Amino acid sequence: MSTSELGLIKEFLKLHKYVSELGTQFILSYKRLESIETQLKELSINFNESLAANRKEIVDIKERMFTKTDFHEFIVELQLKVEDALPPLPNS
Numbered sequence: 001m002s003t004s005e006l007g008l009i010k011e012f013l014k015l016h017k018y019v020s021e022l023g024t025q026f027i028l029s030y031k032r033l034e035s036i037e038t039q040l041k042e043l044s045i046n047f048n049e050s051l052a053a054n055r056k057e058i059v060d061i062k063e064r065m066f067t068k069t070d071f072h073e074f075i076v077e078l079q080l081k082v083e084d085a086l087p088p089l090p091n092s
Contacts, residue, residue: 001009
């Protein structure tokens with residue numbers, strides 16, 4: 001083999017090693033991206049589940065909530081019942 005052929009073979013081997021290492025890096029990057037994607041999907045699922053649970057709790061709270069109007073009506077009704085049950089106060 002001539003010197004130019006040996007040089008060409010050495011360059012080819014260097015290029016082959018470089019492409020092989022580059023492929024290894026691509027594979028590692030791909031695996032990392034897959035892992036990140038899986039984690040993001042899990043986070044999304046957990047977030048959606050939490051969101052649904054929170055929405056349900058808000059609906060439950062709204063159903064049980066005692067509004068200012070409800071409280072006022074309760075007080076007025078209570079006053080009327082107490083006034084009906086007690087004798088009238090003397091006029092001053």
